[in-house]
Amino acid sequence: MMKYMVKYISYVFLALVFMWFGGLLYFIYGLSQIEPPTDEKTDGIVVLTGGQNRLQEAGRLLENGFGKKLFISGVNAEVTQAELYAALGSPKELVQCCIESGIMAQNTAGNAEEIFLWVKKSNISSIRVVTSLEHMPRALVELRRFMPKIKTVAHPVGQWRPENITIISLMREYSKYLVTILRNRWLDIWGIS
Numbered sequence: 001m002m003k004y005m006v007k008y009i010s011y012v013f014l015a016l017v018f019m020w021f022g023g024l025l026y027f028i029y030g031l032s033q034i035e036p037p038t039d040e041k042t043d044g045i046v047v048l049t050g051g052q053n054r055l056q057e058a059g060r061l062l063e064n065g066f067g068k069k070l071f072i073s074g075v076n077a078e079v080t081q082a083e084l085y086a087a088l089g090s091p092k093e094l095v096q097c098c099i100e101s102g103i104m105a106q107n108t109a110g111n112a113e114e115i116f117l118w119v120k121k122s123n124i125s126s127i128r129v130v131t132s133l134e135h136m137p138r139a140l141v142e143l144r145r146f147m148p149k150i151k152t153v154a155h156p157v158g159q160w161r162p163e164n165i166t167i168i169s170l171m172r173e174y175s176k177y178l179v180t181i182l183r184n185r186w187l188d189i190w191g192i193s
Helices: 002-031 052-063 081-089 092-097 107-121 136-146 168-191
Strands: 044-048 069-073 098-100 126-132 151-157
Touching: 002 098, 002 126, 002 136, 044 052, 044 098, 052 081, 052 126, 052 151, 069 107, 081 098, 092 098, 098 151, 107 136, 107 168, 126 136, 136 151, 136 168, 151 168
Parallel strands: 044 069, 044 126, 069 098, 126 151
Antiparallel strands: none
16 A cells, blocks of 8 residues: 555656646746837836846836836845936936835735835826846736736846756746745635735
8 A cells, every 4th residue: 555655646746847847848938939028108117126137127118208107116225225226327307206116025026015005106007017037927927916907018128048047047937936826826715815
């Protein structure tokens, strides 16, 4: 009996590994098929911190009228406003009228909650989401959990170039994406928001 139990557990484990690996390949394929962002305008632009290119791209989008306001989520509390705005590279007029930031978020779920609070306070009905290409699927899942009725336009920073993305970082991001989906389904089942 024990022999069959070990054999059964081994088969289940192998099946899960194959499913995970197949999902990873599909995740990578999906990233390679993402089309460049549209020119559609939104009420606001939100950027999830984590790279200077993201900030510069978000600033450029605001300057070019892709949104009326910009929110930077997950700013390190030790970063001064002057340092943040210098990294952004936006004109002073835009900084004073149209750019806000938050320091509450520590992770992607925190980004989504922080962005939700800003969207609600600012009476915004559509957002352009700026983050890295491989982070975009997970960011959208989290944002849609908090804001299912808010229109979101994905604006990934960077293009698909396999030589620029390591398999380890893709495996880590895919695993986090899976955990996010499973956690959200679990919360939906139990009616927890």
